[in-house]
Amino acid sequence: MSILREPARETPVLHETEVLVVGGGSAGVAAAVAAARRGADVLLVERxxxxxxxATGGLIILLLTLDDGRGRQAVAGLCQEVVERLDARSASFHPAPEEWGREDADLVERDRRWGLVWGRGPHRVRYSVAYDPAMLKGELDALAQESGAGILLHAWACEPVLEEGRIAALTFQGKSGRFAVRARVVIDASGDGDVFFGAGCAHETERVLPWMWFTAGGVDVGRAQAAGAGCFQTIGPGKVLFPWGSIEKVGRIDATRPEELTRAELECRRRVLAEFDRLRREVPGFADAHLCEIADQLGITESRRLTGRRVLSRDDMDRALPDAVAVTGHWTRYGALYHIPYDALLPREVPNLLVAGRCISADHRVHHATKEIPACMATGEAAGAAAALAVRAGVDPAELDPAPLRASLADGGAIVSLEPTAT
Ligand SMILES: Cc1cc2nc3c(=O)[nH]c(=O)nc-3n(C[C@H](O)[C@H](O)[C@H](O)COP(=O)(O)OP(=O)(O)OC[C@H]3O[C@@H](n4cnc5c(N)ncnc54)[C@H](O)[C@@H]3O)c2cc1C
Known part of the structure; x- marks a missing residue:
């Protein structure tokens, strides 16, 4: 490979902030809102x-499991607030609280049609939510703006600039060129760990099968599901969601490499069109159907995962941890519960960096539980609260005592502890 040596450059510092959140996914929005509500000066930057x-552009429009599979809520806080905002707009479907945990076969069958039932039985009703992605986009805009967090879209985080082991600033690329943002605390909510990677933190990289979910309208949903079309009912009359991937044809990819992402995007999109043609031609209920949306982000379950101060492992299942800052159930395992410790959000190497969402420090198996959108919002909320408390106390997040952080999260409505029950 030939190497190009770039000339040294001077980069304008366009923003200075106390808390810089990189990535505006479910984790990043929760982080920005949690930090801003606790009085911090926040900038949320999204490419x-x-x-x-x-949760919007990837059309992963199912909040799977805000509960423990036994009828108890495990994720609340900002995620619950989002559900209530969607409810107020009639943009969601989920079981009522009195139904959670019930073994009623009719209710389970109703929820299966919405894509809310997964894993091996015997099944019970879960607290999971199907929703409209356009409404979620709008509600996340409003939630972030109302919190007072600054928002900067269309800017791509490039490199952290390290001074004495801490991140002093981050460079970004926009249409107008390269610029920098200085910050006291940085939260990496990029999903792919772009910031901790750039800062040289220990991590693992997984190769994954790419997915490309899509929606169709004008469908006779009852006939389509009876014919085994592999789709879920979703918000809007005659609308269905396909949790689809051309996975066996494309194979596993490293989702940090543009060449591999390009191949997957092109091949998956070509195959979505072919699949939709087949549905219209062959499958009952699709004769008058139209394609609504193809996800504009590939469905990537994981790429880089932090190897942080603590790696959450399967041995931690059903163990209460004294420094837990979030709790999550498991979308396929009824009754399984993980307490997520503060140390799973902290890299070993950089004291003013926090990590939130699908790239926190958990092993591959536990990642199935920590990657779900409710859990990502919960770790985002914890990271944002930690950043604000650290700024106020004049310390780095690495030095922060988890006890006041847990108290602050609980005051804000988050669940930081739940008694494990026998499965
Ligand atoms: C196929 C599939 C099925 C799934 N099914 C479900 C399900 O049914 N229910 C469920 O709850 N969860 C499900 N998940 C998991 C869930 O969707 C994700 O783990 C979760 O949405 C991740 O949230 P996040 O905020 O951590 O990351 P992301 O949603 O990936 O957000 C990261 C954000 O950072 C931005 N970004 C990235 N790099 C940069 C950069 N360098 N500069 C600026 N911005 C950047 C991105 O544009 C993005 O907006 C599924 C995932 C996949 C792939």
């Missing part, structure tokens, strides 16, 4: 023109 990440 695309909208917030939500996979």
């Amino acid at each position: 695309h023109g909208y917030l939500g990440g996979l």
